[in-house]
Amino acid sequence: MLIKRSPNGIDLPFSSEITPRELYESRRSFMKQIALGAVGSAALLEMANREAFAQGTNPKLAAKLNPAYSALDKQTPYKDATTYNNFYEFGTDKSDPAQNAGTLKTRPWTVTIEGEVKKPMTLDIDALMKLAPLEERVYRLRCVEGWSMVIPWIGYSFSEIIKKVEPTGNAKYVEFITLADKKQMPGVGSRVLDWPYTEGLRIDEANHPLALLTLGMYGENLTNQNGAPVRMVLPWKYGFKSGKSIVKIRFVKDQPRTSWNISAPREYGFYSNVNPDVDHPRWSQASERRIGEDGFLARKRKTLMFNGYNDVAPLYAGMDLKKYF
DSSP states (O other), rough: OOBBOOOOOOOOOOOOOOSHHEEEEEEEEHHHHHHHHOOOHHHHHHTTTTOOOOOOOOOOOOOEEEEEEEOOOOOOOOHHHHSOOGGGGGGSTTTHHHHHHOOOOOOEEEEEEEBBBOHHHHHHHHHHHHHSSOOOEEEEEEOTSSEEEEEEEEEEEEEEHHHHHHBBOOOOEEEEOOOOOOOEEEEEEEGSOSSSEEEEHHHHHHHHTEEEEEEEEEEEEEEETTTTOOEEEEETTBBGGGGGEEEEEESSSSSSOOHHHHHHHTTSSOBBOOOOOBBBBBBOSSEETTSSSSOOTOOOEEEEEGOOGGGGGEEEEEOOOOTOO
């Protein structure tokens, strides 16, 4: 079990990292030092105020706010959203993506869409930008590690892609494949995961209006550390389901294998819907810590079923969500 509170009753950070066990255990050792007082307040302050290098100001990206998809929660500060990231292609620490993702070249960039479709195609990033009207949607993001953010994303429903390529009757799932280039992504040289990073959805999940093909955030193009130039955002699922820096989308007959499910199938299921009633094997999912809200020592808030996006519930009617976690 992971530590939830320090002896002083303070919620500790990094107590539920989405990491292989050996990395988790090394951090647990550090947390034990904190609990024993071997690490002083200066170290805590350093962790609380960890700084990283954002990629700078990205080009502006015009989009109209869609009020139908606009969470009323206070938005996470841009600095937090762009310096506290999971993107293992650039390293396993939260600050690694912002520090290392400057090597990623997002132009030229193409996305190939293939498999069980009538109209396979390869689109460059400019064509993707123009495929459908861009809109801004403010979504809650819930990480499987127990933290959350509220981010204004820019993109359009993935259903626009589905309409464009016309899946055949054999298409039951959609697989998303991320760039894996050691020259641009220093983390790809590690053995943390099998590369390239892959994720997948049932086709009805991919066709849900909430599923957002995402090209920007905070009125700008996506930053590299947040998955530039194109990623998925699926607000009712844990964050790792939303593949970043996508280069290939495949429509397939069978359920695709996904990176975290391959790495630790007991811990990371294919569906990975936000569900406060189904704990991760190593920690509770009942609550979450909102990044950027009341600072590093903020108390946790209750996690909502499907992260509060209950209109996806019919997708899972009749399913045992403990079995299909």
